[in-house]
Amino acid sequence: MNDWQRKSPLDWETYVNKMVKVAAIEKHEYEGWVLTVDPISASVVLATFLENEKVSISVVLGHAIQDVEVLKEGDDEMKQRLSCIFAPEESKAYSPEEEEKRKNALKTWLETNHIPVTEQGESGRTLCVAGVLTIDPPYGPEECSSSNEIILSRVQGLIQGYLEKQQ
Amino acid sequence: ATMPVPVGVLRLPRGPDGCSRGFSPTSPRFQALLGGDAVAAQGARAALRQRYLRGLAAARGRPTRFCLRAGVQVDAVFGAADVEAVAFQVDALRTPLGVQAAALLRCADVLAYSFLL
Numbered sequence: 001m002n003d004w005q006r007k008s009p010l011d012w013e014t015y016v017n018k019m020v021k022v023a024a025i026e027k028h029e030y031e032g033w034v035l036t037v038d039p040i041s042a043s044v045v046l047a048t049f050l051e052n053e054k055v056s057i058s059v060v061l062g063h064a065i066q067d068v069e070v071l072k073e074g075d076d077e078m079k080q081r082l083s084c085i086f087a088p089e090e091s092k093a094y095s096p097e098e099e100e101k102r103k104n105a106l107k108t109w110l111e112t113n114h115i116p117v118t119e120q121g122e123s124g125r126t127l128c129v130a131g132v133l134t135i136d137p138p139y140g141p142e143e144c145s146s147s148n149e150i151i152l153s154r155v156q157g158l159i160q161g162y163l164e165k166q167q
Numbered sequence: 168a169t170m171p172v173p174v175g176v177l178r179l180p181r182g183p184d185g186c187s188r189g190f191s192p193t194s195p196r197f198q199a200l201l202g203g204d205a206v207a208a209q210g211a212r213a214a215l216r217q218r219y220l221r222g223l224a225a226a227r228g229r230p231t232r233f234c235l236r237a238g239v240q241v242d243a244v245f246g247a248a249d250v251e252a253v254a255f256q257v258d259a260l261r262t263p264l265g266v267q268a269a270a271l272l273r274c275a276d277v278l279a280y281s282f283l284l
Contacts, residue, residue: 009211016215024278026236036218039211041252041274045222050283057222058281061274085284086221 004065005042012037015044017074017082022046022060023067030060033074033082044068047085055085099137103127106139109162129155223248231257231282233272243270245282255280 015034022030022044032046035057042062047055074082094102103119107127110117120128127135133146133155140163141156226245233241233255243257252274260267 009208009215012215013211026238026278028234028278030279035222036215038219038252039215040250043219043252045219055284056281057226057284058279059222060279061277063275064278086218086225 002063002065004068005062007042009039012039012042015068015070017079019071019074020044020046021069021071022065023069024060024064025066028064030058031071032056032058033078035082035085038062047082057085094138099125099139102139103137106135106159106162113158115158135159225284226282229282229284231280233257233277234279234281235272235276236278241272243272245280 016036017034019033020031024030030044030046032048035045035047037044042065044060044062044065046058046060048058050056103125107117107119110127110129116130118128118131120126120134125137127139129135130151132148133144133151135155136143136145139159141159144152144156144159146152146155227247229245231243231245233243235241241261243260246256246258246269248255254271254273255277257270257272258268260270260272
C-alpha cells in the first residue's frame with residue numbers, strides 16, 4: 001500500500017473537481033479534472049475535455065500512483081459540468097404531478113401484492129421496498145437499487161410486468 | 168459406553184460498552200479509534216464510491232485502452248470490474264496473437280485505462 005492509498009476519504013475528497021497531474025510508476029503522467037477517487041482501490045478518475053465536445057475519461061489505478069499534484073481549482077461552472085458527466089440519464093421527463101401519480105400507482109400495486117413499501121428521502125420521492133431496495137423516479141426497472149441481486153432482479157421483473165400491463 | 172459429559176458453558180460478564188456481542192460502532196472507544204470525523208469520512212466514502220461506480224457503468228461497452236506494465240498497451244471493450252478490484256473483464260481484447268473474445272485483466276497489471284464518452 002502506498003501513501004496515496006493510505007489517505008482518508010476526506011483527504012481524497014479534497015481533490016475532486018480540481019485539475020491535477022498524477023505521477024504514476026514507470027514515469028507515466030496523467031492530467032485532468034478529478035471526477036472521483038475510488039475509496040476501495042484509491043484509483044483516480046480524470047476527465048479531459050476534447051475539442052469535438054467529447055470527454056476522455058482516464059482511470060489511474062491506486063496501486064500505480066506515486067504522487068498527485070493539484071494544478072488548479074475548478075470554478076462553479078466546471079463543477080457543474082463535471083457532476084453531469086456520470087449523472088444517471090434523464091429519461092422521459094414527467095411533470096411533478098405525473099411523477100406523483102406514477103409513484104402512488106406503483107406503491108398501491110405493490111401493497112396489493114403484499115409487498116412492504118414505504119416512502120423515503122427528502123420529499124418522499126423514493127420508494128423503499130422491504131427496507132432493502134429503493135426505487136427512484138420515474139419508477140421503472142432501471143431506477144431500482146439494491147445490494148441484493150436476487151431481490152433486485154425479482155422486483156425489476158415485477159415492475160416490468162406491471163408497466164407492461166399498464167400499456 | 169458411558170454418556171459423554173456435556174462441557175460447561177462459560178458465560179463471560181458483560182463488557183464495559185454494554186453490548187457484549189462485540190465491538191459496537193457507536194461506542195466511545197470505537198469513535199476514538201476512528202477519529203472524530205468517522206461519520207463525515209463515511210459520507211465521503213459513500214459519495215466517492217457512488218461516483219466511481221457510475222463511472223464504471225459509463226465505461227461498459229466502450230472501446231478502452233489499457234496501459235499495462237512495461238509500456239504494454241492493449242485495446243479492448245470494457246466489460247466489468249469486480250468488487251475487490253482484483254480484475255477487469257473485457258471483450259474483444261486485441262493482442263499480438265489475435266483478438267480474444269473475452270478476457271480478464273488483473274488490476275495489479277493495469278496502471279491506467281481510458282475511454283471516450
